[in-house]
Amino acid sequence: MLKTFARKALTTSSVRASSQLRYDGQVAIITGAGAGLGKEYALQFASRGASVVVNDLGGARDGDGASNSAADAVVELIKSKGGKAVANYNSVTDGDELVKTAVDSFGKVDIVVNNAGILRDRSLLRISEDDWNAIIDVHLTGAFKTSQAAFEHMKANKFGRFIFTSSAAGIYGNFGQANYSAAKLGLYGFSNTIAIEGAKYNITSNTIAPLAASRLTEDILPPDILDMLKPEYVAPLVLYLCHQDTSKTGGLFEVGGGWAGELRRERAKGAVYAKKGEEITVEGVQANFDGITDFDEPTYPTSSMESTMEMVDAIVSAE
């Protein structure tokens, strides 16, 4: 009886050990890894064998200031557990420096998790040009600079995994976050094109819209909800999407509290409001607006080519 139990336990643990998703030999850059979600990604990648560049500027929630201590503390924690990590204190807007740190320290870059982020929440009329630029710089330009520099190495190595961090605010809009929403949905478009350009080099790119307890959400969500939303719950999806055996690309996932769901585009069947040879009028739109917005027979275009072909088909068949 005991022997059977021991054999079963051994088999189960060896199955678990051999089937654990590992990242040995992989080099991961995690931006904004000094706190919150990024810290958790860094810890989990390192615990599964990856060499990690822990990037963090160490500024305030609105992006002001800088400090080395956030990145240093995470590197120390990883090393104390036997993992491999190096700190980088640049702003993501100097993304080529992050990639240089990865290449100088570990010889290559396989994974980039674009995670660094700040907030400058104000309603539209109160957003200064400085607030606008700061958000676009960190989220969009930072992701561009880091990913462009990394892509070159990934292309040469014929392997790469990108994650971009969007937000429900970007997808659905949110009062007081016009600047942040614009940047966050911009990242989804950016990721989709990287997915297309990277396909022939085994480079994938996916976007997440996370929900997690961090300094960005601590005063927005009630404490009992925050308890359910530890960053630990988001990290497994990010790690899964970055694994070498995961081929998923071009996805957008909402994720939080141990739940994740992919989003996709749905388009109304639509209506032709100006047939060839007929007058092109605003009234044509008015007369067909119900059809233009009718989702009873939706379509699900997955590429701009598919989208265009469906549109052309509808126009031609209406002639």
Ligand code: NAD
């Ligand atoms: P966080 O503030 O705990 O972590 C963000 C980290 O990014 C900080 O450590 C900060 O120092 C760093 N950072 C900021 N600007 C930087 C720069 N220019 N260069 C390098 N590092 C910089 O916040 P978080 O909640 O963990 O957010 C992580 C990402 O997830 C952000 O992009 C955020 O917009 C996004 N997000 C978070 C939530 C959520 O529920 N927490 C929701 C939607 C999106």
